[in-house]
Amino acid sequence: MQTEQFVLHKTTWDWQAYWRKVRETIRFLRITPVYYLSGGRIESVSEDFRSLVIRIPHNFVTKNLVNSVFGGSLFAATDPVYMAMLMQALGPDYFVIDKEGKMEYIKPLTSSGYAKFELMQADIDSIISECAAKKKALRTFPVSIQSSDGTVVARCERTLYIRKMNTESVNSRLKRRM
Secondary structure (H helix, E strand, C coil): CCCCCCCCCCCCCCHHHHHHHHHHHHHHHHHCHHHHCCCCEEEEECCCCCEEEEEECCCCCCECCCCCECHHHHHHHCCCHHHHHHHHHHCCCEEEEEEEEEEEECCCCCCCEEEEEECCHHHHHHHHHHHHHHCEEEEEEEEEEEECCCCEEEEEEEEEEEEECCHHHHHHHHHHHC
16 A cells, blocks of 8 residues: 655745744643733734733732732743743844833732733844853843723733853863763
């Protein structure tokens, strides 16, 4: 019995691998216990993974003693989002990690809250050029958390450390270990 083999021609950009990685990142943010138990839920994601909306529900998991959303839930819901978005945008040649986070609480949140994260192409281009010149970059991204009626209840700043990885030295170290 003869079987037919189909050969798929690889294009210059592997869209399937890209969307698989985006789906894995979103799945990670949805089901990882650390993030899931903080209360943050992904409400919507843009096609290019550059815009994302997080909902922080007001429920028994996120409520504190005075019936408002616990500040730690607000802070934790903003934690890995910009890092994941930037890792997707820059690719595997860059090392991205959270360096610092600041939160300013303005009002108690007594209903569900929303935070919108946007990553602009100008930010990505400036990070790439700064990493090419200095080998590293620090970027601060602001986030506003709003209640369901649009009132700003908290402001957060996330500072990320980005470094261009030297893939030649990493590959040589891996070869030595094998």
